Amino acid sequence: MKLLTYGCMLALVCGVTVSCTPGEQGEQTRGDELGERSFEEPVEHNLDELTSRIAGLDQQIRSMIGMAYADNLEQCRLAEIGHRPCGGPQYYMAYSTTALDEEALLELIAEHRALQTRFQQENDIVGTCEVLPRPQLTLQGGRCVASPTAER
Template sequence: MKLNKYLLLGAMAVLMSLTQSCSQANSDSSNNASPQDLYAQIQQAASTEGCSTSADCGLLPIGNKPCGGPEAYMPYSKSNSDVDALEKMGQQYADMRRQYNKDNQMMGTCQVTPKPNVSCIRNQCVASEQSTHIQ
């Protein structure tokens, strides 16, 4: 009978420890979205409307290539987007992509993604490819 009592107490201690670990993990992960969810949040937060000049527009680096550097750039309106929050989400997404590349030993072509020009066209921020031709 004493042995069952100690086994029961030991099992209860293990269960309490696991429950506490799980609740801490859940509270930590509730602040962390999946990469797909975070990318969707970035797209939603990056409003491209509401510019009057090209200076009102910004470019957010998106993701991380296996050789380094962003995968793409996303235009946004500085006046209609929360720039600090957008940059924070962009950095978090880049960190997630960097970790994914590391964990999965991803390889790439190591081509640099050119930073596009961003312009205000009809009150909307639009990215366009930079010309790489020498003239």
């Protein structure tokens, strides 16, 4: 009996709360008067768009770098890609200057980093603040490779 009474009171309170919310029966909320975005409008749309752009840029960077074929080590470079919340790159990737437009690649990397930084700041993203050691560039089988350095 106590449970039934509690349930009825809860339903009554919820019913009153719902019927008292602003915006019903022709009332305007303060945000509507100012032409601001309604509380119910999904912010996720912008979030999804931003994460999709970041993922797309990441894929473009990886595709542009490809297999990173080179004739010698002087043609190899190391790209710092992405941004960690505490600073530094998300990861490193070796690329070759022989078969790609390096300026275009660096522009993609800069845009990717800027968007990722923005995403992290706008969403209060935190990280583990670990430092990724900078890999060493090597030439293996005619390809530029980012090899891990020895741990100290």
